[in-house]
Amino acid sequence: MKKGIFYIVFAIAGLLVFGGCTKEPVDDAGLLVTGRSQCYMSFFDLLGSDHRTVLVSGSMQIDTVAQTVTAVARFGTNMTRVKPYSSVVTDATVEPRMGEWVDFSQPMQYTVVSGNRKVRKTYTITVTVQK
Amino acid sequence: MNKNLTYLAVAVISCLGLAACEKTTVAVLEPLKNDLLKKTTGPAVIGTRVEFAYAIGANDGTVQNVKAEASVAGATGTGFSGFSWYTDRATGVDKPLQTATDTVTNGMVSTAKILDVSNKAVTLRYYYNVPEAARGQLVTFKFSGTSSAGKEVTFTSPGYQISKMxxxxxxxxxxxxxxxxxxxxxxxxxxxxxxxxxxxxxxxxxxxxxxxxxxxxxxxxxxxxxxxxxxxxxxxxxxxxxxxxxxxxxxxxxxxxxxxxxxxxxxxxxxxxxxxxxxxxxxxxxxxxxxxxxxxxxxxxxxxxxxxxxxxxxxxxxxxxxxxxxxx
Structure with a gap:
């Protein structure tokens, strides 16, 4: 009887040890690949050289069906040196990476990639300046 | 059981004995000591002032003179201040107290004579007005003091980078x-x-x-x-x-x-x-x-x-x- 209990405990411990070693998949950037297939952008912002938003309050609109973002930047904004930021659905990523200085004087395209990395949706972002 | 208690008692006594044998060091009072604090935190820009607090104290005799030697002569206004500072306990306001006299700067060397009223220990301000000649250079300062017992101490500062701006x-x-x-x-x-x-x-x-x-x-x-x-x-x-x-x-x-x-x-x-x-x-x-x-x-x-x-x-x-x- 005692021997049987010992074997059971040993087996559970073994399972726990091996179970703990399961390797979660990660993408090239080292980010966790999950099972989520949702793929959309939920928020967008654009910062000027002073790291403050250049967008007119309430002007940003996202159409997740048409996959477009439109916004209006304040009068005087230097659109050739701005830094975009966005929020996306849980576990999704954006390509190319945001948060870097870019020229936004023309519409830009960013692709949202789902958590399972199987769904890709390219958004066209257009920001016009008050004139 | 009694045997175990005996062993335990011996172990405890041994531990106490070993702990009691730790070496303790007794600081030997030095006859004259000094230290330096650089109070200015910003870049040393030409035309600005770098402030130091130089402290010196004597266990044997009294502090008599202090000296500072900059590796590059400071601009006009460089030298020791004749005042030390203390915080008024009633108001919390820092107040000056004259502790030195004969504050003189000649080229790279600044000197001051400590007054009798504060001759055991004193902290003096030394101001270095950044000169054009020091632009982009590392400047060091050698502070020293003497006591009535004939002792001398020195403190050499690290090199401070003078701005090119x-x-x-x-x-x-x-x-x-x-x-x-x-x-x-x-x-x-x-x-x-x-x-x-x-x-x-x-x-x-x-x-x-x-x-x-x-x-x-x-x-x-x-x-x-x-x-x-x-x-x-x-x-x-x-x-x-x-x-x-x-x-x-x-x-x-x-x-x-x-x-x-x-x-x-x-x-x-x-x-x-x-x-x-x-x-x-x-x-x-x-x-x-x-x-x-x-x-x-x-x-x-x-x-x-x-x-x-x-x-x-x-x-x-x-x-x-x-x-x-x-x-x-």
Missing amino acids: DMTRSIVLEDGKKAYFSIADMKAYTKEEVEQGNLSGKIDFVYIYRPTISTYTFGHAMVSLANKSYINDLNLPAAWTKAATRLDKRVDIRDAQLRGSGFDSYIDDIDLEKTTFTNAADYAYGLTADQGAFVTSADGTYVAYLFVNAVNNTAKTMTVSLKRLKVK
């Missing part, structure tokens, strides 16, 4: 008047002065105040003469050189030296050396107090940070201070 404070720019600013000269000119002195080639930007442009808020701005959008109403002469200066607005850099007080945050040489202006605008607008802009002259000779000390919408003025580095 220039700094000017509180320049008032006035829309339509002293509005044309030259980083090379670190001063503002009127349009007439620029015209008469043929200075347009060294003008980096013009200051304007426009509450609105095309119904949109604009405010206080620095605009390059090459800008084609915001200074058309200035009707600049066609013959003027209109250099495309680059400006990069900032709202979160409150340099304590430019501001005059408030924050232990500083623009140093490396900030001006490393700042890049890729796709930077040729204007900075909507400026208010405590904001500023990195600016580079069109030919890249100078990089500067202009800090806005104050703006006045009624008088149409903006008071600025700047740090400037020649990078070419």
Whole structure:
């Protein structure tokens, strides 16, 4: 009887040890690949050289069906040196990476990639300046 | 059982015995000791003052003299102060107390004689006014003191880097008047002065105040003469050189030296050396107090940070201070 209990405990411990070693998949950037297939952008912002938003309050609109973002930047904004930021659905990523200085004087395209990395949706972002 | 208790007692006694045998060191009183504190935290810019607190105390005899020797002679005003400071317990206010006399600076060497009233231990201020000769160099200081017992102590400081920057404070720019600013000269000119002195080639930007442009808020701005959008109403002469200066607005850099007080945050040489202006605008607008802009002259000779000390919408003025580095 005692021997049987010992074997059971040993087996559970073994399972726990091996179970703990399961390797979660990660993408090239080292980010966790999950099972989520949702793929959309939920928020967008654009910062000027002073790291403050250049967008007119309430002007940003996202159409997740048409996959477009439109916004209006304040009068005087230097659109050739701005830094975009966005929020996306849980576990999704954006390509190319945001948060870097870019020229936004023309519409830009960013692709949202789902958590399972199987769904890709390219958004066209257009920001016009008050004139 | 009794045997176990005996063993346990022996072990405890042994431990106590070993702990009691730890070596304790008794500090030997030195006859004369000294120490140094550098109080100034900002960059040592030419024309500014670096403050040190030099402390010295005697166990044998009394402190008689102190001396400081800088590796590069300081500018006028360098030397020991004759006063020490203490905090008034009733008010919390720091108050001076004279503890030294005969404070003299001759070249690189500054000396002071300690007064009899405070001759056992004293902390004196030593001020080093950064001279032009030290620009870009490492400067070290050798402090020393003597006691009545004939003892001498010395304290050699580490090397302190002297900045290569220039700094000017509180320049008032006035829309339509002293509005044309030259980083090379670190001063503002009127349009007439620029015209008469043929200075347009060294003008980096013009200051304007426009509450609105095309119904949109604009405010206080620095605009390059090459800008084609915001200074058309200035009707600049066609013959003027209109250099495309680059400006990069900032709202979160409150340099304590430019501001005059408030924050232990500083623009140093490396900030001006490393700042890049890729796709930077040729204007900075909507400026208010405590904001500023990195600016580079069109030919890249100078990089500067202009800090806005104050703006006045009624008088149409903006008071600025700047740090400037020649990078070419």
